[in-house]
Amino acid sequence: MKIIAIIPARYASTRFPAKLMHDLEGKSVILRTYEAAKNTNLFDEVFVATDSAEIFDEIVNNGGKAVMSQLKHESGSDRIAEAVAGIEADIVVNVQGDEPFIDKESLERLLEVFKNDEKHHIDLASLMLEIKDEEKIANPNHVKVVVDQSGFALYFSRSVIPYAREKNVGVRYWQHIGVYAFRKAALLDFCNLPQMSLEASEKLEQLRYLEFGKRIKMVETDKLSIGIDTEEDLINARLLWKKLHS
Incomplete structure (x- = not known):
């Protein structure tokens, strides 16, 4: 089973322009992220998928692998799918370009579900984190997920799900952490499926997978x-980097 990582890296950013090219203790943020992904030793290959010649050159000139993508994509899945269309792979993991502090343990858990999925019941897998703070649970910026007894996603929402009409019944709330591992076939299927009302309403691309019957295994x-x-965030990242590498 060939496992690759794709790091989608757009140059433009509304809140923090060109953030991926800013310095993080001697190297750009995107290069730090690329190297962190490589250093996990979990992937057969790591690629950066970017719409920017500057980011492309930054990776390639430092011995890395990069592919150019279109300027505009409707979703992160679309950008990753374009990048992997011509690359041999069984499992594709997306690694966010602005997250250089990669949690190897969580990625290992994510990949383990495919190694145990001999009958290919799992189309993609993602991470979830238990949240107990009521403010976070109510915050629409924290996407929630509910799962079945086997850990497969039933629904994702910006709203509070489940709604606690009855208290003290043991309901747990899970925040979706947007790191995905895809079977390549499921990822390529996504690009050929239309956006439906649930995805359009919530602005959550993972709902397209569910609406068309794809099975998403959630990993705690x-x-x-x-x-x-x-x-x-960059200032804090520099402080954390110094702390971790002092």
Whole structure:
């Protein structure tokens, strides 16, 4: 089973322009992320998929692998699918370009489900983190997921799901962490499927998979990803990098 990682890397960013090319203790954010993915030793190959010649050159000139993608894509899955169409792979893992502090343990758990899935019941897998804080549960920016007894996703929503009409019945709330591992075939199928009303309403691309019968296995993690979305995040990332590498 060949496993590859794709790091989608757009140059433009509304909140923090060109954030992936900013310096993180001597190297760009995107190069740090690429190297972190390589250093997990979980992948047969790692690629950056980008719409930017500057990011492309940054990776290639430092000995990495990159592919150019179209400027516009409707979703992250579309960008990754374009990148992997001509690459031999069985499992494709997306690694966010602005998250250089990769949690290897969670990725190992994610990949393990495919190694045990001999009958290919799983189309894609993703991560979820238990949340107990009521403010986070109610926050539409924290996407929630409900799962069946086998850990397969039933639904994702920005709303509070499930709604606790009855208290003290043991309901747990799960935040979706947007790291995915796809079977390549499921990823390529996605691009040929139309966006339906649920996806359009919630603005959550994973609902397209569910609406068309794809099975998403959710894997529990206790690690929240550390992304760089603002200049403040970058400052904190530099401090964390120094702490981890001192």
